[in-house]
Amino acid sequence: MSLAEQALAGALSIADLRRIARRRLPRAVFEFIDGGAEDELTLAGNRRAFERRRIVRRVLIDVSEPSMRTSLLGAPAAAPFVIAPMGSCALAWPEADLAIARAACAAGIPYTLSTMSTTSIERMAKAVQGRLWFQLYVLREQASTDKLVERAAAAGYEALAVTVDLQAGGKRERDLRNGISLPPKMSARHVLDGMLHPSWALQMLRAGLPQFENVRGLLGDEGAGPTIAARVGQNLNPAWNWDDLARLRDRWPRKLLVKGVEHPDDARRMVSMGVDALWVSNHGGRQLDGAIASADALPRIADAVGGKAEILVDSGVRRGIDALKARALGAGAVAIGRAALFGAAAGGEAGARRAIEILTGELALAMKLSGTPDIDSVGRALLDGEPTQG
Numbered sequence: 001m002s003l004a005e006q007a008l009a010g011a012l013s014i015a016d017l018r019r020i021a022r023r024r025l026p027r028a029v030f031e032f033i034d035g036g037a038e039d040e041l042t043l044a045g046n047r048r049a050f051e052r053r054r055i056v057r058r059v060l061i062d063v064s065e066p067s068m069r070t071s072l073l074g075a076p077a078a079a080p081f082v083i084a085p086m087g088s089c090a091l092a093w094p095e096a097d098l099a100i101a102r103a104a105c106a107a108g109i110p111y112t113l114s115t116m117s118t119t120s121i122e123r124m125a126k127a128v129q130g131r132l133w134f135q136l137y138v139l140r141e142q143a144s145t146d147k148l149v150e151r152a153a154a155a156g157y158e159a160l161a162v163t164v165d166l167q168a169g170g171k172r173e174r175d176l177r178n179g180i181s182l183p184p185k186m187s188a189r190h191v192l193d194g195m196l197h198p199s200w201a202l203q204m205l206r207a208g209l210p211q212f213e214n215v216r217g218l219l220g221d222e223g224a225g226p227t228i229a230a231r232v233g234q235n236l237n238p239a240w241n242w243d244d245l246a247r248l249r250d251r252w253p254r255k256l257l258v259k260g261v262e263h264p265d266d267a268r269r270m271v272s273m274g275v276d277a278l279w280v281s282n283h284g285g286r287q288l289d290g291a292i293a294s295a296d297a298l299p300r301i302a303d304a305v306g307g308k309a310e311i312l313v314d315s316g317v318r319r320g321i322d323a324l325k326a327r328a329l330g331a332g333a334v335a336i337g338r339a340a341l342f343g344a345a346a347g348g349e350a351g352a353r354r355a356i357e358i359l360t361g362e363l364a365l366a367m368k369l370s371g372t373p374d375i376d377s378v379g380r381a382l383l384d385g386e387p388t389q390g
């Protein structure tokens with residue numbers, strides 16, 4: 001076993017994978033993944049909202065073989081997880097999108113490819129024979145957005161998740177201080193930092209500088225932001241609204257998800273328009289700092305929707321038990337964001353597999369210890385009424 005393999009095998013938790021990633025990556029790259037907007041209140045609040053929920057265990061139930069198999073968007077999934085879309089992943093590990101997608105496919109859960117991925121829609125569809133969803137950012141040029149939607153349809157993607165919480169790039173101060181951009185603009189500080197992280201630097205030299213493959217030629221460089229979030233934000237259409245969503249619903253023939261929902265009224269309106277699934281998310285605390293935590297928004301949305309659409313949730317999922325709590329609060333599945341990327345940053349595909357294995361292993365254990373033989377039977381009664389304070 002190589003040293004890297006030993007480190008991965010020894011990682012017991014997502015926090016362990018995060019520590020390995022932190023050691024391996026230059027500071028600017030690690031902080032791009034790890035960081036949130038402004039004071040990172042929402043980033044911290046996401047975690048706290050999961051932690052404050054308490055399970056009221058049931059006992060004397062046969063839990064010898066707990067089943068976490070479920071159905072997502074009408075098709076089977078091996079566990080109530082999907083991979084959240086993450087752009088610029090190749091900064092952490094060459095071809096990280098493919099590495100994470102392969103790990104998801106092996107685990108029998110869907111993978112969502114970001115518009116800002118460094119692997120194109122077509123290359124991903126050719127390389128991975130699993131359940132693939134495409135995440136859409138609405139570009140300023142309508143024709144360019146339409147083209148992305150057509151490409152995802154032609155490549156056979158099962159679902160489209162349109163992200164609606166990036167009307168502008170969040171003010172991520174760690175990124176502004178570190179000057180991280182894509183394609184990377186290397187300053188003397190970045191070169192020095194790279195030299196201090198030789199395994200990462202060698203990989204990058206071999207792989208070449210990553211590019212946004214999906215939107216090559218579509219992003220205006222004029223006035224491009226100094227950070228990835230700013231650059232992406234400047235190229236998106238902040239005027240996109242309900243009429244445009246209705247138009248997208250008409251154009252996209254398969255399952256449509258809206259990612260970044262937090263208000264029950266928005267959720268109700270989306271369901272009435274034929275949206276198939278609501279993705280409760282605050283972008284992992286990377287956009288509006290002060291936004292409600294996802295686990296707090298989730299039960300209100302579940303109540304509003306009343307089973308008329310599927311619900312996914314992300315932001316702050318770091319333990320398998322979070323998926324159990326999310327199911328109890330009304331979500332069909334949780335999306336794994338940074339947890340998967342910390343794994344890939346720690347060890348490519350093997351690291352992403354380890355992340356999924358840790359989360360599913362923890363979920364299976366939490367199911368046994370809480371008296372939950374079947375994930376689909378989980379309801380709100382599993383939780384104590386009010387979240388604990390502090």
Ligand code: FNR
Pocket residue numbers: 032033034046084085086087088114115116117135163259281282283284285314315316317335336337338339341
């Ligand atoms: C993201 N996220 C994101 N979301 C999206 O809709 N399109 C994107 O391109 C990206 N890119 C992206 C890059 C990186 C490095 C991160 C960490 C996140 C947000 C992502 O889909 C998800 O909502 C959050 O990551 C969930 O929060 P946690 O689980 O990471 O805390």
